[in-house]
Amino acid sequence: MYNEKVMDHFQNPRNVGEIENPDGSGQVGNPTCGDIMKITIKVEDGKIVDCKFKTFGCGAAVATSSQVTEMVIGKTVEEAKKITNKMVAEELGGLPPVKMHCSNLAADALRKAIADYLGEDFTEEEHDHHHDIEED
Amino acid sequence: MYNEKVMDHFQNPRNVGEIENPDGSGQVGNPTCGDIMKITIKVEDGKIVDCKFKTFGCGAAVATSSQVTEMVIGKTVEEAKKITNKMVAEELGGLPPVKMHCSNLAADALRKAIADYLGEDFTEEEHDHHHDIEED
Amino acid sequence: MRRVYLDNSATTPTRPEVVEAMLPFFTEHFGNPSSVHSFGRDVSKYITESREQVAKLIGAKDSSEIIFTSGGTEADNLAIIGIALAQKNKGNHIITTQIEHHGVLHTCEYLKKYHGVEVTYLPVNEYGQICLQDLENAITDKTILITIMFANNEIGTIQPVHEIGNIARTKGVLFHTDAVQAIGSIPVNVQEMKIDMLSLSGHKFNGPKGVGALYVRKGVKLVPHMHGGAQERKRRGSTHNTTGIIGLGKAAELAMADLDEKQKKLTVLRDKLIKGIEERVPEIILNGHPTERLPQNVNVCFKYIEGESLLLNLDLQGIGASSGSACTSGSLDPSHVLLAIGLSHEVAHGSLRLTLGIYNTEEEIDYVLEVLPGVVEKLRQMSPLYNATK
Amino acid sequence: MRRVYLDNSATTPTRPEVVEAMLPFFTEHFGNPSSVHSFGRDVSKYITESREQVAKLIGAKDSSEIIFTSGGTEADNLAIIGIALAQKNKGNHIITTQIEHHGVLHTCEYLKKYHGVEVTYLPVNEYGQICLQDLENAITDKTILITIMFANNEIGTIQPVHEIGNIARTKGVLFHTDAVQAIGSIPVNVQEMKIDMLSLSGHKFNGPKGVGALYVRKGVKLVPHMHGGAQERKRRGSTHNTTGIIGLGKAAELAMADLDEKQKKLTVLRDKLIKGIEERVPEIILNGHPTERLPQNVNVCFKYIEGESLLLNLDLQGIGASSGSACTSGSLDPSHVLLAIGLSHEVAHGSLRLTLGIYNTEEEIDYVLEVLPGVVEKLRQMSPLYNATK
């Protein structure tokens, strides 16, 4: 189902946890849908110096969360804002089609955390919660 | 499908043929239905001394024809008249349900031959041509 | 790595005895049993034997009451659509439950959409059982069929089938039961239980996949679902799946011989597993009925975590299990069964189903009990929901 | 006793290579391919491989265009009912022929009776081919489907599929073909032939029984026939028949590799058989097309005798064959196919179908040619029809 890189992030998730007194914090998803991700960030001199996640969700949800924390640490806030869910999935070498929607929200959580840091509004995108048909 | 006795009559049919100058002759069935039987008899002193058949039809049709000739030789005409299709099937140890109708007409052919001999009218019974559902 | 298979309600390995019984019918006795010639007749007597074995297993009166199908789903489709069409002049109302398998639920939805059939979905209580009074109240003079599963595939709850049979027979309504999970695990007798139709599937009790059967009580007429040849007394077209049918017959024979022993063994393992989990992991919910439960079924919700992640982690340790989480099924909502027994979406997402089979051992249960608590704890540590409540 | 199997259009023995490919999936790789765990994933990659083999065999663009079914009949049902329901807002008219297999004909009758579908049954000429002009004339703006078999199971006649595909595509009507008899015997390419849907069945080309497939061109939507789980991209519910599917894939692979050779070999045997019968037995009729004919098919009517008696006599000599006589099918009338090509009931009753397979030999044909004339003569001597005309 999942490729090796996804499974590696799932098995050995990077940056699990919650930063105490974070500079920004964002949570997306909801329990109905089955995926909740919370990202906390630490910012110094316009740069994200630390990023942690907590995730309730499937393998893809965990892996994308882990992946986004790796992608973002060291980036400027402006660079980090440009990260999309699609980029995260690509960085992981792809996700099963059925997982492209609900479970691939890590970049949203990140952007929400950045918005929190910047004091900006964050409007969650409408996600198509209708999963794709089963892959064989 | 067929029991041993039926198969024996099918493989080694008794009294195949047509009696020359018969005392009575009867043919039933039709090619549409797929079964035609012709019985010819020789009568002496009110007794059936010879009986032959010709049959176009399935295994059951051949076996019942053969069987009826065996049953009838030596009987008086009056006794022979009482032979029914059901008795023929029973004498053979039974036929598959699907074969009980169309293919079991030998006694009819016999009665028709007797009617011919006696100069009586013969009215063919109405047969339920709808075969039973397939046996498994 | 150690591998422990605990997904026997999804499918079971075929017993070697069953495979052996099937083998000659691939290459040697390969004929079409409907044929006149000996190549076919050779086979047809074995088909009859299989039919008798299946009839015996469920206590049917006559082997002609068994229609071979391609599995449990087809049996469900045939029973429900078959009756809806055959009795459409009598009525258009079907009663079922909220917790049926999709083989029943999607068939009912099809009938609603394309044949104007009305469907009542009976609710269930927290243990997954229907209320008999609800059933009685739901019956109208338009009701042509009650279809209620014998035992649930997810939570293992057994319905009061005997009582349902009585109600149905008294009211003159046909009763179909999807017994796919019950057959081979607990005693089933269609005559005693007044069951008019019953679905079963070979691969759920160590028979082959792709073959099943529908029991149809003598005298009950239905419109075929597979339109074609005259096989199965014109009730199901298509060349007989002879190897599958032979395998099903053998599996039925073995299941009947082993039923008592299997039931006892699995109950012991099941209770050990339930007790072990309860002792080792806090904040869990046991789903299903505490006693009216299939011997093979354990279903537990672990709060704050999600099922697929749990499955993947168990899989990494060699343990094969399943979950009612949406993510494992390709649909949005978690299992309709878990929602029907009153669980919240959040909790339902954290369900784990462990289902036992004839090849499981005590040591395997010990291994699962060793591995499971750590996996749950790891995921809880990762969960934003767990933190929030601590 | 010598045994010669000449009923390969009814069913074929499964090739030992196919059985071998299936075996590990009974007991070792037994998981449900829809599962998350390794027991299931182990299997699912082989299912994908099988799908690719089947896709390749028929020249499909993508393996996702293959839906696995329980056989040819289910494929026919799914295609025809699936389109009729999916397109019911577009139209309610289906065009087929008088000589289809019952898997198609009975499905059409079902749609007439329960869904108000109108069906045009195209006639065929004495060789069993439709007239393309008839087809064009039959198409109306309500026509949603043309379903015409690739090659006939009784008389072996091959339809002008290429031309039918062109007409259908030009008129914007979907084209389904029951290719159950053609697949593995002659080249078939769904893309070149503009086929939108195609039915095939494993046991007709030395694969296992109880498994088949429907090809559905990408973009063609149909309502499922088996209502249940989300398998086969939600187009066919029920746990995958993994062993059957693996066997089908292997059979497809072998059939593709051997197609040329098999076609050549069977054509030689067929022509030897036809010529031999013509030389040895008077008053016969060769049914079907002289050249546009399946390499495995010989179908002959022996005047004045009835088919079942012929089959039984051949069987007593070890030869397995079939007939279009009513008595072998449990129906009243002889084969609808033989009547459609213009034979009288009487003559149609005397038909014999000999169908070749990969294991037949020249010596077997010699044996049949030795036995057959005597059997025919014996039955003719017993026939009241024969006498009448001599």
Ligand SMILES: Cc1ncc(COP(=O)(O)O)c(C=O)c1O
């Ligand atoms: C309760 C129940 N009904 C029906 C089915 C369908 O059976 P099959 O997969 O053989 O079609 C299953 C299993 O999948 C089941 O558990």
Ligand SMILES: Cc1ncc(COP(=O)(O)O)c(C=O)c1O
């Ligand atoms: C032309 C044709 N279509 C459909 C079928 C049905 O296939 P199956 O028996 O696999 O359902 C057959 C054979 O029985 C056939 O010859």
